[in-house]
Amino acid sequence: MSNVDKIKIRGGNTHLNGTVEIEGAKNAVLPLLAALILASEGETELSNVPILSDVFTMNEVIRHLNVDVEFDEVNKVVKSKAAQKVEIEAPYEYVSKMRASIVVMGPILARNGQSRVSMPGGCSIGSRPIDLHLRGFEAMGAEINQNAGYIEAKADRLHGANIYLDFPSVGATQNLMMAATLADGTTTIENAAREPEIVDLANLLNKMGAQVQGAGTDTLIIKGVEKMHGANHSVVQDRIEAGTFMIAAAMTQGNVLVKDAIREHNRPLLAKMIEMGVEVIEEPDGIRIIGPKHLKPSKVKTIPHPGFPTDMQAQMTALQAVAEGESTMVETVFENRFQHLEEMRRMGLDVDITRNTALIEGGKKLQGAEVKSTDLRASAALILLGMVADGETTVGELKHLDRGYYNFHGKLAQLGADIERESGY
């Protein structure tokens, strides 16, 4: 994997066909790896772990904290032995590489009574503050200080608290849920995030001896326990990778079976695609997507789960680019998540952007171009658009793609796309 690699797509006549297998979810496995910090005895085996650069980064973070982890990439299994003692510091070097590593803060604090974690800072899709995480820790009795780019938290032992999140933040819900597992007493988190990745985390925590109830609803109740142990768990399927291939099939008049896709996890996307004229067939071993000749335009707004996911927004705009007529996309979760549209303009997309609303005049001729990805989902969306644009599209800055998609070009090639990855040097 190299950031100087490029993906080349020759588009204009692609009709994807076949079956695609989906990996375990990046957004599930990262907090699951952080949860390993909580175990003080036994061994853990996580299976269905995706081979992604973010997973390597998270493994480095928790290794640095003294948790023994080994990633068997052939079998997609992470094995870990509980640490007797965990370190308190997650340094800048790791947290700056991957914001999601902030979710180690709750587990470190719960295990050690103190933690020192580098502030993650923003990223290209928005400023991404962590105030909700910190206010939750404070409610549980932690004293928080900011010092030289680090957040330091201290509490001899966290205590249970009633926490209401102003916004159902995924990361804050995960961080506070993990902190509460070892706290003294019961914690209630209201207006909690309801994403399937939250449910997956609660499932692992409960297997490790925690007492978490209500995952998947907006109220979590966590009864603190004295200690936690290792457990075996298989990572839930990546609904965003699955959704990306569903859109790929829909926009290329394709016929693709997305293996073992979970309808419940992709309900808002599937509902929109059906509205746009896509055929969605539930089969015993997955969901089949058949793309029509003429796609209808749509109005989409991103909202926390079970609303339309912001992580599918860029890919959905690629589908809207193909739909005939005027579509709208409103991004309400992140304030700067339209950068892919500027790149798509270079491919001939007719789009008008006013603040968080994009007006896409779809169905016009698109031409391949040299473009660069600005974030993870932008890179996938540009590759998707490359399949329907005439001529050659080259997508660079693949470090973003490698954070969240394993062998994306290989999977598309297997479905019939004319695509290759050129190695840098």
Ligand SMILES: CC(=O)N[C@H]1[C@@H](OP(=O)(O)OP(=O)(O)OC[C@H]2O[C@@H](n3ccc(=O)[nH]c3=O)[C@H](O)[C@@H]2O)O[C@H](CO)[C@@H](O)[C@@H]1O
């Ligand atoms: C690793 C991972 O799982 N990443 C996902 C997670 O990110 P992440 O957990 O960072 O996203 P959040 O749900 O926390 O953020 C959503 C919104 O809340 C704001 N906010 C968040 C926390 C806080 O303390 N204060 C605050 O204002 C953010 O700036 C953003 O505008 O959920 C996002 C929203 O579904 C997804 O796009 C990311 O792919």
Ligand SMILES: C=C(OP(=O)(O)O)C(=O)O
């Ligand atoms: C925004 C994303 O991830 P992260 O929160 O890890 O940046 C994503 O998965 O689309």
